[in-house]
Amino acid sequence: MASAKLSIRQVEIVEAVARHRSVSKAAAELHVTQSALSHALGVIESDLGVTLFNRAQAGVEPTPFVEPFVARAATLRAIIADTKSELESQTKKTVRPLKIQCGFRAGALWVTPALAALTAEISDFKADLNFNMDSFQSNLESGVVDIGLGTPQEFDTQAEFMIEPLGQLKNRIFASPNHPLTQVAAVTMDDLRQYPMVGNLIVPPHADIFASNPGRLGTYDPATRTMRCAISINTIGGVIDVLRRSDGIARLPPPLVEEDVAAGYIVQLNDELIEHIPIDVHIIVRKSAFERRDVKLCIDALKKVNAWRTAQPKI
Numbered sequence: 671m672a673s674a675k676l677s678i679r680q681v682e683i684v685e686a687v688a689r690h691r692s693v694s695k696a697a698a699e700l701h702v703t704q705s706a707l708s709h710a711l712g713v714i715e716s717d718l719g720v721t722l723f724n725r726a727q728a729g730v731e732p733t734p735f736v737e738p739f740v741a742r743a744a745t746l747r748a749i750i751a752d753t754k755s756e757l758e759s760q761t762k763k764t765v766r767p768l769k770i771q772c773g774f775r776a777g778a779l780w781v782t783p784a785l786a787a788l789t790a791e792i793s794d795f796k797a798d799l800n801f802n803m804d805s806f807q808s809n810l811e812s813g814v815v816d817i818g819l820g821t822p823q824e825f826d827t828q829a830e831f832m833i834e835p836l837g838q839l840k841n842r843i844f845a846s847p848n849h850p851l852t853q854v855a856a857v858t859m860d861d862l863r864q865y866p867m868v869g870n871l872i873v874p875p876h877a878d879i880f881a882s883n884p885g886r887l888g889t890y891d892p893a894t895r896t897m898r899c900a901i902s903i904n905t906i907g908g909v910i911d912v913l914r915r916s917d918g919i920a921r922l923p924p925p926l927v928e929e930d931v932a933a934g935y936i937v938q939l940n941d942e943l944i945e946h947i948p949i950d951v952h953i954i955v956r957k958s959a960f961e962r963r964d965v966k967l968c969i970d971a972l973k974k975v976n977a978w979r980t981a982q983p984k985i
Contacts, residue, residue: 681739684736687732691731691732723736747811748830748958749958768817770785770797770799770819772799776819784975795964813959817955817968819951819972832956832957836953840924844921845865851865851939856942857939857943857944858944859944862887863887864886865887866916867919867920868913886900887899925979
């Protein structure tokens with residue numbers, strides 16, 4: 671391979687094409703024309719003396735020479751994000767709010783109470799919440815998100831991330847009081863498959879339960895090992911509202927719906943035959959962001975909320 675200098679932009683170009691397996695899609699993401707991106711790839715290949723991509727029927731296929739680009743792209747994005755953050759602090763510009771990403775259930779049980787306590791104690795504490803788990807890993811890797819709450823299967827615990835267990839989500843099956851299954855003594859998985867599942871994505875390990883489901887629970891995606899619910903709603907209030915007026919069912923943590931259950935809006939099904947696998951929720955933070963004061967304060971607050979929840983019979 672010829673000796674050649676590489677710019678950050680060139681690494682970004684190769685990584686984007688490899689990720690999309692498409693020059694046109696990468697060009698759209700990078701806001702350049704397809705012809706300009708093709709020319710840039712040609713220059714990189716010429717300078718390095720290697721072939722980075724082979725043409726395929728559905729796009730392009732990376733050669734082994736692309737692996738170093740992909741491996742280092744996330745690190746470069748993180749360095750850039752950290753550098754910008756430090757410059758903003760040094761020049762006393764407005765520091766961006768703490769960015770937190772998690773599912774709406776983890777948000778309701780841990781994040782919202784933690785931020786309520788922090789904002790009451792610290793007047794200038796600011797945070798932005800994202801309850802949509804799309805692009806969860808890439809957002810953390812690139813520095814778009816500072817703190818993530820989720821499952822850490824895809825993260826390298828020995829490299830860029832600090833990963834620490836927080837708590838568990840223990841879900842049960844809920845429906846409206848007039849749902850047909852409320853009359854069934856013991857609900858089974860086959861019974862559930864007859865009705866649409868309401869909520870957001872069902873994350874592993876629950877996806878394994880539904881992997882062969884042909885019914886109305888949702889659509890299983892083996893590539894991402896997730897299932898998209900038949901009715902996708904990303905707020906606890908929205909899920910409960912749909913359950914009140916439909917024949918849908920939902921997996922929800924009991925602490926989030928106790929008041930609604932007591933009011934008779936929705937009820938927990940008699941589902942002792944359903945396999946209940948708790949979801950282990952972890953705090954995931956890039957090690958380079960862990961030194962930030964607001965990150966440390968938020969992590970401490972999350973742990974305090976979890977300790978309080980654990981000690982209480984109800985939330």
